[in-house]
Amino acid sequence: MIQLHNVFMSYQGDGAALSNVTLKIPKGEFVFLTGVSGAGKSTLMKLLYGALRPTRGQIVIDGINVTKLTSSQLPFLRRKVGVVFQDFKLLPSRTVLENVALTLEVMGWGKKDINKRVYHVLKQMGLEHKINSTPLRLSGGEQQRVALARALVNEPKIILADEPTGNLDE
Ligand SMILES: Nc1ncnc2c1ncn2[C@@H]1O[C@H](COP(=O)(O)OP(=O)(O)OP(=O)(O)O)[C@@H](O)[C@H]1O
Ligand SMILES: [Mg+2]
Numbered sequence: 332m333i334q335l336h337n338v339f340m341s342y343q344g345d346g347a348a349l350s351n352v353t354l355k356i357p358k359g360e361f362v363f364l365t366g367v368s369g370a371g372k373s374t375l376m377k378l379l380y381g382a383l384r385p386t387r388g389q390i391v392i393d394g395i396n397v398t399k400l401t402s403s404q405l406p407f408l409r410r411k412v413g414v415v416f417q418d419f420k421l422l423p424s425r426t427v428l429e430n431v432a433l434t435l436e437v438m439g440w441g442k443k444d445i446n447k448r449v450y451h452v453l454k455q456m457g458l459e460h461k462i463n464s465t466p467l468r469l470s471g472g473e474q475q476r477v478a479l480a481r482a483l484v485n486e487p488k489i490i491l492a493d494e495p496t497g498n499l500d501e
Contacts, residue, residue: 332358332489333379338388340374348374352388373417376491380412381405393488410438413482415492419474421466421481427453428462431481438485452480471498 333356340349349371356362364372377383378390381397390397393411400408421430428449435445453459456476466474475498482490 332356332360332393334389334391335378336389336391338378338390339386340371340378340383341386349378349385373493376414376493379489379491380414381408406437410485411488413485413487413490415475415478415482415490415495417493417497419466419478421474421477423466426463426465427458427469427477430466430477431484434481434485448484449480452484453477456480472500475499 333354335352335354338349338352339347341347352375364375366372374383378385379392379397381400385398388398392408395404395408395411397408422433425433428446431449431453432445435448440448450459450462453462456479458473458476458480461469461473461477466477469477475495479492479495482492
């Protein structure tokens with residue numbers, strides 16, 4: 332499902348952030364990526380959802396050659412991949428409901444179905460009472476749970492989560 336072959340990544344003007352990464356993650360696997368701060372974990376994730384291009388090497392995700400993806404093809408990859416960002420990236424001017432609904436809106440879901448699905452996922456996260464709040468009125472852990480809900484809402488094939496439990500209790 333996820334394959335990397337001899338992937339190198341260096342940010343402009345810097346040394347290598349990733350050097351010669353080769354790995355294969357089959358369907359159904361649950362994989363932890365560990366390493367010290369600055370080791371390149373977030374960089375690897377960004378390569379997997381197409382936010383960054385590798386300097387060299389090949390990345391294939393569910394049959395899509397990410398290395399060769401054009402910007403107009405990027406949405407096809409993004410639909411397969413739900414991302415929980417290390418810094419959440421919630422939209423501050425939108426409510427919890429609107430933040431989580433956005434993916435489904437872009438996918439063309441109807442309003443009724445969106446509301447039903449979003450409510451279901453927010454309930455799973457214990458956030459149904461915060462549905463009309465904006466992110467800045469939430470605690471860190473609540474914001475993180477909204478970010479999780481947003482990544483799960485369209486049941487993507489792949490979920491990439493960058494330190495997704497840092498602010499959560501058990
Ligand atoms: N936008 C950027 N421009 C230049 N260098 C960057 C950029 N983002 C990350 N780096 C560098 O790449 C290396 C890997 O960073 P990355 O964010 O992938 O680490 P990480 O393993 O996720 O660390 P942490 O555990 O602190 O989140 C670091 O040395 C960092 O300074
Ligand atoms: Mg990181």
